[in-house]
Amino acid sequence: MNGDSFQDVLDRAARREMTLLDLLGAADKFPALQQQIELYTTWINNNAASGFTHIACFNLGAILSKHGNPNGAKAAYEAAIRANPDFPQSYLNLGSMLEVLGQVDKAVETWSTLVTKYAAVTPDSVSYKAMALRHIGRVYETQKRPPLAETMLQQSIEIQDASYDTLQHYILLRQGQCKWPALTSLYGTPMETILKKMAPLSLAAMFDDAIFQLTISNIYNHNTAGYPAGKFTAGSWAPPDAPRSGRLRIGYLSSDLRRHAIGYLMSEIFELHDRAKVEVLIYYCGPDIPDDVQGRIKSTSDQWTDIYKMSDEQAACKILEDRVDILIDVNGYTNFSRTRLLSMRPAPIIVNWLGYPGTLGSPYHDYIIADDYIVPEKYEVFYSERVMRLPCYQPNDRKRVVSPQVPTRAEAGLPDDAIVYCCFNGSHKITPVIFDLWEQILRQVPNGVLWLMGTQLETNERLKQHAANVGIAPERVIFTGWAANADHVPRYLLADVILDTWPYGAHTTASDALWMGVPVVTLSGRSFASRVCGSLARSAGIPELVCEQPADYVARAVELGLNPAKRQYYKEFLKANRDTCTLFDTPKLVRHLEGLCETMWKEYEAGAIPRPDLTNMGVYLDIGVELQMAGVDLANDRDYFNAYRQRLAYRHSFSSIPADRRLWQNPEGDLGVLNR
Numbered sequence: 001m002n003g004d005s006f007q008d009v010l011d012r013a014a015r016r017e018m019t020l021l022d023l024l025g026a027a028d029k030f031p032a033l034q035q036q037i038e039l040y041t042t043w044i045n046n047n048a049a050s051g052f053t054h055i056a057c058f059n060l061g062a063i064l065s066k067h068g069n070p071n072g073a074k075a076a077y078e079a080a081i082r083a084n085p086d087f088p089q090s091y092l093n094l095g096s097m098l099e100v101l102g103q104v105d106k107a108v109e110t111w112s113t114l115v116t117k118y119a120a121v122t123p124d125s126v127s128y129k130a131m132a133l134r135h136i137g138r139v140y141e142t143q144k145r146p147p148l149a150e151t152m153l154q155q156s157i158e159i160q161d162a163s164y165d166t167l168q169h170y171i172l173l174r175q176g177q178c179k180w181p182a183l184t185s186l187y188g189t190p191m192e193t194i195l196k197k198m199a200p201l202s203l204a205a206m207f208d209d210a211i212f213q214l215t216i217s218n219i220y221n222h223n224t225a226g227y228p229a230g231k232f233t234a235g236s237w238a239p240p241d242a243p244r245s246g247r248l249r250i251g252y253l254s255s256d257l258r259r260h261a262i263g264y265l266m267s268e269i270f271e272l273h274d275r276a277k278v279e280v281l282i283y284y285c286g287p288d289i290p291d292d293v294q295g296r297i298k299s300t301s302d303q304w305t306d307i308y309k310m311s312d313e314q315a316a317c318k319i320l321e322d323r324v325d326i327l328i329d330v331n332g333y334t335n336f337s338r339t340r341l342l343s344m345r346p347a348p349i350i351v352n353w354l355g356y357p358g359t360l361g362s363p364y365h366d367y368i369i370a371d372d373y374i375v376p377e378k379y380e381v382f383y384s385e386r387v388m389r390l391p392c393y394q395p396n397d398r399k400r401v402v403s404p405q406v407p408t409r410a411e412a413g414l415p416d417d418a419i420v421y422c423c424f425n426g427s428h429k430i431t432p433v434i435f436d437l438w439e440q441i442l443r444q445v446p447n448g449v450l451w452l453m454g455t456q457l458e459t460n461e462r463l464k465q466h467a468a469n470v471g472i473a474p475e476r477v478i479f480t481g482w483a484a485n486a487d488h489v490p491r492y493l494l495a496d497v498i499l500d501t502w503p504y505g506a507h508t509t510a511s512d513a514l515w516m517g518v519p520v521v522t523l524s525g526r527s528f529a530s531r532v533c534g535s536l537a538r539s540a541g542i543p544e545l546v547c548e549q550p551a552d553y554v555a556r557a558v559e560l561g562l563n564p565a566k567r568q569y570y571k572e573f574l575k576a577n578r579d580t581c582t583l584f585d586t587p588k589l590v591r592h593l594e595g596l597c598e599t600m601w602k603e604y605e606a607g608a609i610p611r612p613d614l615t616n617m618g619v620y621l622d623i624g625v626e627l628q629m630a631g632v633d634l635a636n637d638r639d640y641f642n643a644y645r646q647r648l649a650y651r652h653s654f655s656s657i658p659a660d661r662r663l664w665q666n667p668e669g670d671l672g673v674l675n676r
Contacts, residue, residue: 212624332356
């Protein structure tokens with residue numbers, strides 16, 4: 001067949017003179033899409049009795065799917081099922097095509113058929129059933145049906161070892177539904193495995209162990225991005241050795257420059273950049289849902305490039321061609337992130353800022369931008385990146401649109417005479433620890449109510465029940481629904497005090513409240529996510545409401561609840577101070593940001609770009625898991641650092657673990673654990 005023309009091969013297929021193996025060989029020889037479609041279609045139409053027709057139909061479906069023809073692929077997979085109803089891969093792929101075509105209910109029905117069809121317990125049948133359950137769970141999660149999604153994922157985990165992605169979604173679903181404890185033992189999956197497979201954001205919302213967070217981020221980076229292959233390998237290309245002009249070319253990589261918390265925060269930054277010093281290039285990697293926020297950002301950038309549909313290699317080449325000097329990753333490990341693209345080092349300097357509240361534990365993020373409060377010097381050991389600092393970490397848009405219409409308390413379902421303690425953070429940030437502190441506050445303020453952002457009805461009722469279980473009347477827990485940002489922000493005026501969550505605190509929700517003049521009480525820990533709200537409150541001029549002990553957090557909140565004069569003082573102070581405080585001084589932030597970029601570039605020119613410190617990550621991971629499973633109290637820094645150092649010393653005595661800068665030289669001073 002080597003010398004045959006395409007027509008010769010096609011004729012052989014029509015005459016039934018070609019086996020399935022011959023067909024596969026011919027498809028390799030004639031790779032053009034139309035040729036492959038003709039070959040497969042001709043062979044299928046003339047070989048109905050072959051016994052391998054379902055495989056040919058399946059392959060045709062895969063080809064059509066790859067080339068953007070979901071309707072054709074759907075028809076091919078349906079034909080494969082008709083030819084052989086016992087071929088499970090066809091059900092999996094047919095469900096995917098139905099989902100792409102918007103026929104989600106039919107997709108779930110197709111996958112459910114696969115789940116119920118294979119009763120025999122064989123490695124293949126278990127694998128296919130687990131995969132179908134994962135697909136169904138993912139769809140239910142997208143449809144915001146978390147109980148059903150959780151059930152599907154749990155079944156998938158229990159019939160097959162927990163995959164990395166499945167377990168992460170399962171834990172996140174439990175966190176979002178306030179099912180405590182969110183970490184539960186699953187059949188066949190040890191708790192140690194569950195802890196090691198957690199997503200970084202889930203871990204940040206559960207444990208204030210910054211070293212453990214670093215190691216989980218490092219694992220996540222390895223599993224989701226890894227190292228590039230092919231063109232983008234070490235030494236195969238050279239980054240630019242100097243700016244193309246006198247101006248630095250700063251690139252921003254983000255999926256959230258739209259009606260999203262990040263879009264609202266960053267909108268004014270691009271307008272304020274000094275074009276005599278920098279050029280602003282934006283690489284948008286989010287879905288195609290343009291809106292007014294995105295339009296504003298587009299109009300104030302020097303270049304906007306949509307890379308959502310580009311491969312990582314294509315996007316990396318584009319950034320390289322644009323000669324970006326400093327690329328700022330505004331995603332981190334969040335939805336639509338392009339971490340693998342960054343592994344290709346498409347710019348000489350890569351920075352972690354704003355999109356993800358913590359270290360990325362990656363070998364290619366050189367710097368992280370924070371501030372003096374979020375990352376004090378003694379906590380730099382928790383970060384693989386070199387820490388650079390702004391006056392305040394978080395930008396804000398002074399031109400934000402806020403509706404003049406403020407609902408009444410009655411319209412919001414709030415009692416007129418109540419002290420309203422408000423928290424509009426996502427439900428996944430509400431932990432048993434913080435809910436217990438809220439209950440302590442409500443017990444001491446008899447007319448206090450807790451006003452939360454509502455989610456699913458089942459979750460709302462679960463939180464009410466948590467309150468009832470400790471003697472707090474469930475009607476004192478009140479929920480509000482979603483509203484557009486301009487209509488949502490005025491609702492803060494109905495609140496008396498904002499209560500932050502812990503260990504993953506408020507970010508945009510806190511700055512929104514402070515913009516509206518409502519005092520925020522927050523509890524800071526060691527981790528980045530637990531200290532952002534403290535930074536915002538301090539930058540707004542109210543550092544006394546930033547607490548480092550749970551008892552102080554309760555006391556401050558109770559005092560404000562019982563003292564109307566003090567509440568009024570804070571509201572007036574925040575409003576009067578709004579236009580001059582550091583938190584909302586966006587021009588100052590942009591000037592300092594440009595200064596940081598200039599410093600980074602000078603370090604690059606001097607050959608002094610920092611190397612991420614990823615020493616002993618596996619050892620630190622094991623210790624973090626050990627501490628969490630043992631329930632060790634790590635309330636103060638001395639005990640925290642000692643707990644890690646003692647366990648490092650123990651391991652070192654057996655295996656000569658190499659010393660590293662992180663904890664062998666303790667920022668809290670020589671604790672006498674190691675004689676070095």
